[in-house]
Amino acid sequence: MTRFSFTVHATDGAARTGVVSTPRGQIRTPAFMPVGTAATVKAMLPENVRATGADIILGNTYHxxxxxxxxxxxxxxxxxxxMNWERPILTDSGGFQVMSLAGLRKLDERGVTFKSHVDGSRHELTPERSMEIQRLLGSDIVMCFDECTPFPADEATAAESMRLSMRWAARSREAFGDRPGHALFGIQQGSVFRELREESSQALRAIGFDGYAIGGLAVGEGQEAMFAVLDYAPGLLPEDKPRYLMGVGKPDDIVGAVQRGVDMFDCVLPTRSGRTGQALTRRGAVNLRNARHQDDPRPLDPDCACPCCRNYSRAYLHHVHKAQEIIAAMLLTWHNLHYYQELMQGLRDAIAAGRLDAFVADFHARRAEGDLPPL
Incomplete structure (x- = not known):
């Protein structure tokens, strides 16, 4: 049986490219994980998600x-x-959703009690219960149960939250036990405070995990503050284990984080944007709701090989979105996920070739051009 492992194949500055190996298949890094919240990547068939180039998807413990x-x-x-997906699945711990979605929650040392946003029923989520749920789901990569520190938070609040998460990390590790072929990731916390991130990293290293996530970012602090943390945070974690930046992000967030040593990402942006008429392209975001597209016979992106761009015009995409046809969400989500996976492949190739700086410069130059001029 293949055990869980991580191999770095090449580096370029702080950036790395490699492979995470699991019994269910390999994950090429840097990797983007489409979000399959409720056992489905919205508007996509699993085989189509795979066709975009995704090696792994994310499922949501809370939902x-x-x-x-x-x-x-x-x-x-x-x-x-x-859900008919035989490749690797990462499940989050439920902590973030409990904080953001659940009503009437009560947090203490043991865990969180909350009322379901679905039917108002009462539930308790603890490190032990989170590990049990993720074991029942059978996910390949399990996340520690943590408290997602709100932003902004003062240093004392962030410290208290981080230390609670570190105690929960130790309990998660104990409850996870020995599960060959499955991995448990610890989550670094500490908001925007370097000393807290250092303390968190030392606590996680002492417990010992198969991989490490950087949590508590992409929660409203803005890109400049996020990059300031990422300038040092990945380097606090073990070099021989994958590093996962949770909930990120926009294409330029991902490119900047890869430059700073991050290996794995997830975000609802490409799928959510697809359902709201927004396409993410080499030239930046394109809003298909705009009337300028209604007579445009050109593809969304003439350089893209996805089925949306190969077979349908901007005029058609504008029409089906305005008419609220289901195919609009299907085509735009497929395009967005294809674009994200193409971006990841480009980053992997550039790191392997030692030309990441040139790739990043070209990435920003193309986005600065903006969308195709109207006809």
Missing amino acids: LMLRPGAERIARLGGLHRF
């Missing part, structure tokens, strides 16, 4: 525990079989 329930998914053969 799946509430509906349809982790025990039910386990009885039905686990999350991979349930």
Whole structure:
């Protein structure tokens, strides 16, 4: 049986390219993980997600525990079989959603009690229960249960939150146990305070994990503050383990984070944008709701090989979005995910060739050109 492992194949500055190996397949890094919140990447068939180049997707512990329930998914053969995705799955711990979605939550040393946003039922989520749910789901990469520190937070609040997360990380590690072929990632916290990030990293290293995430960013601090943290935060984590920046992000966020040594990403942006009429392209974001597209026979991106760009015009995409046809979400989501995976492949190739700076310069230059001029 393939054990979980990570190999760096090439570096360019702080950036790395390599492979995470799991029993369910390899994950090429830097990797972008499409978000399959409720056991589906919205508007996509699993085989089409794979066709975009995705090696791994993300599932959501909070949503799946509430509906349809982790025990039910386990009885039905686990999350991979349930959603027809046989490649690796990472599940988050549920901590972020409890903070952002749940009503009437109460947090203490043991964990969080909260009311479901679905039906108002009461639930408790602890490090032990989060590990149990993720075991029932059968995910390949399990995330520690943590508190996502709100932003902005003063240093004392951030410190208290981080230290609670580190105690929960130790409990998560103990509850996870020994599960060959499955990995547990610890989550670095500490908001925008370097000394807290250093303390968090030391605590996580002492516990020992298969991979490490950088949490508590992309929560409203802005790109400049995020990059300021990423200038040092990845380097505080072990070099021989994958580094995952949670909830990021926009294409330029990802490119900047890869330059700073991050290996894995997830974000709802490409799928959510696809459902709201926004396409993400080499030239930046294109809003298909705008009337300028209604008579435009050109493809969304003439350089893109996805089915949306090969087979449909901007005029058609404008029409089906305005008419609220389901195909609009399908085509734009497919395009956006294809674009993200093409970007990741470009980053991997550039790092391997030692030409990342040139790739990044070209990336920014193309975006600065803006969309095709109107006809």
